[in-house]
Amino acid sequence: xxxxxxxxxxxxxxxxxxxxxxxxxxxxxxxxxxxxxxxxxxxxxxxxxxxxxxxxxxxxxxxxxxxxxxxxxxxxxxxxxxxxxxxxxxxxxxxxxxxxxxxxxxxxxxxxxxxxxxxxxxxxxxxxxxxxxxxxxxxxxxxxxxxxxxxxxxxxxxxxxxxxxxxxxx
Numbered sequence: 001x002x003x004x005x006x007x008x009x010x011x012x013x014x015x016x017x018x019x020x021x022x023x024x025x026x027x028x029x030x031x032x033x034x035x036x037x038x039x040x041x042x043x044x045x046x047x048x049x050x051x052x053x054x055x056x057x058x059x060x061x062x063x064x065x066x067x068x069x070x071x072x073x074x075x076x077x078x079x080x081x082x083x084x085x086x087x088x089x090x091x092x093x094x095x096x097x098x099x100x101x102x103x104x105x106x107x108x109x110x111x112x113x114x115x116x117x118x119x120x121x122x123x124x125x126x127x128x129x130x131x132x133x134x135x136x137x138x139x140x141x142x143x144x145x146x147x148x149x150x151x152x153x154x155x156x157x158x159x160x161x162x163x164x165x166x167x168x169x170x
Contacts, residue, residue: 029053029093036090044068044083047107057096061087062103069106069119076104080122085129100124 033051040049040063047065054060061083068079080102088094101123 032090032092036087039090040083040086043086044079057098058101059087059091059097059099060101060103062105064105064107066104068104073120076120077122080104080120081124081129084122084124088126088129094126097126100126100129 033053037049037051040046040061044063044066046063046067049064050062052060052062063083068076071079083102084100087100091097101121103121104119106119
């Protein structure tokens with residue numbers, strides 16, 4: 001019970017300081033962050049979520065004791081991408097953000113000893129998350145197609161449709 005009252009007092013003091021020391025834009029950003037935090041806790045059943053805005057262009061989101069900690073690394077990366085994509089939809093000022101880092105943390109407490117372990121962290125560029133991801137059809141095998149002038153490989157090496165380049169004729 002004492003833990004909750006301490007948290008409540010800390011939250012109220014922090015809110016008071018923020019309200020007195022922040023301008024309207026900063027208060028709106030704080031409100032947006034709290035909305036995202038509450039949504040992520042409800043959606044992904046994490047014990048706690050912390051969100052940090054770094055240098056005005058990067059978000060670091062820490063999921064504490066989430067169900068993702070028990071997954072394999074590949075599955076964790078897919079879930080982290082899902083969380084980052086959700087943040088992009090929820091955060092109104094996402095145009096200012098270049099990258100989102102998702103950290104998965106285990107936090108254990110033994111009497112007076114706290115043990116925090118970061119299991120994995122994944123960073124995503126917001127531009128890659130905003131673009132629709134290509135999903136390969138199971139009926140069309142992905143193949144490497146074509147080369148560019150000078151023997152260079154194209155930027156997108158694997159395509160489901162043929163790669164066609166026009167070669168100028170003389």
